[in-house]
Amino acid sequence: MNIKVTRGLTLILGGIAALGAAGIDMYLPSLPTIEMELAKEPGVSQLTLSAFFVGLALGQLIYGPASDALGRRKVLIWGILLYCFGGVACLVAETIEQLIFARFIQALGAAVGGVIARAIVRDLYTLEKAAQAQSFINLAFSITPLLAPILGGYLLVSFGWRSIFLALLCFGLICLVALFLRVPETLPPERRKIFSPMSLIRGYRRILSTRQSIGCILTGAFGFACMFTYFAASPYIYITIFGVPEEHYGFLFGLNVIGIIIGNIINTRLVLRKGALVMLRAGSIISALGGLCLFIAIVNNFCGIYGIIVPLFFVIGSLGFIGANAVAGALEPFPDLAGTTASLFGFLQMTLGACVGGFVSLLHDGTALPMGAIILILSFIGLSSCLCFLRAGRV
Secondary structure, three states: OOOOOOHHHHHHHHHHHOHHHHHHHOOHHHHHHHHHHHHOOOOOOHHHHHHHHHHHHHHHHHHHHHHHHHOHHHHHHHHHHHHHHHHHHHHHOOOHHHHHHHHHHHHHHHHHHHHHHHHHHHHHOOHHHHHHHHHHHHHHHHHHHHHHHHHHHHHHHHHOOHHHHHHHHHHHHHHHHHHHHHOOOOOOHHHOOOOOHHHHHHHHHHHHOOHHHHHHHHHHHHHHHHHHHHHHHHHHHHHHHOOOOHHHHHHHHHHHHHHHHHHHHHHHHHHHHHOHHHHHHHHHHHHHHHHHHHHHHHHOOOOOOHHHHHHHHHHHHOHHHHHHHHHHHHHOOOHHHHHHHHHHHHHHHHHHHHHHHHHHHHOOOOOOHHHHHHHHHHHHHHHHHHHHHOOOOOO
8 A cells, every 4th residue: 555644644543533532531520410410329420431332342343344345434434424423412312311322322433433543554554563653643542532521621610511512523523524535545445355244253263363363452452441440430539539620630631641642652662673562561561560559559548649640640651552552463463354353452442341331330339449449450451461362572
């Protein structure tokens, strides 16, 4: 392919990949308010987050194989249109049940972004170069979780929680226009696969029987599950337990995004020299150590809110190493199944996200302990997956 991942294309792919992140991060400050207005029961509003993760998981399972058969661009268009339709449904929801369903539909559309952006990078590059390109896209992507919670907090205070979904709808429309104008088709017809249930099953069987791919998928999925646990628990912990104003929640959230950005910058500089799997192992170790420190700080009530903020900076920041390298490592063995592999990666990642969101709601006890325990377990499972399945080095 003669297509290059230019700065403009990187920004657009980062924005499209951030549809899901924006749908999560911008509305996090509103969870306590939505709970008071629609749910009336503690913990129920977190089911809107779990529904979003379920939609992301199922959507990603569909879009990858579909894009391998139909091309990347056409599938992107339909996915973003569905995202916008779901945004309208969220905007007019009158009950918590309606909002949960609308969030599921919105997520089905949002799922297209991450899958297709990863597949486009794999269409153009191989392992280390793909990891570097994915890191650049992740840097563009990181702008969204850095700004979204801050914007969401101020929209909530100034105009109410429905204004957040109006902003998300506008973001989806902007991505759709950018897609039409600047994103080319990277999968030519001669490289496309015939879509059928049996070919899909054979593809997933190939992926799951490859040690490198399953190791990268599991390591990445459990790393991201730590972040999803933080998503589900942190609004209650910061706003309700520690009394952080809703409009200031985004600044605390942004600290962790800065950690991801720093990790991505370091990764872009080192990955071509050290190798993607070495950097993935480094990220997994950082995540596990951060999870251990977080749990110890919560159990011993060490340094109050700062005992939570500092370890979380390293747990979430480790995704700057884990994210790009896990994706590149998982997709590397299958240039002919890039969309399908990206789908499986995203499906397991978001399924874990839905599960941990449910666990946070189920184990809700008015303290930060459930979050600390879940992150500790997930981070060590991620490290174990990396050590068991992958040999740190170049492929």
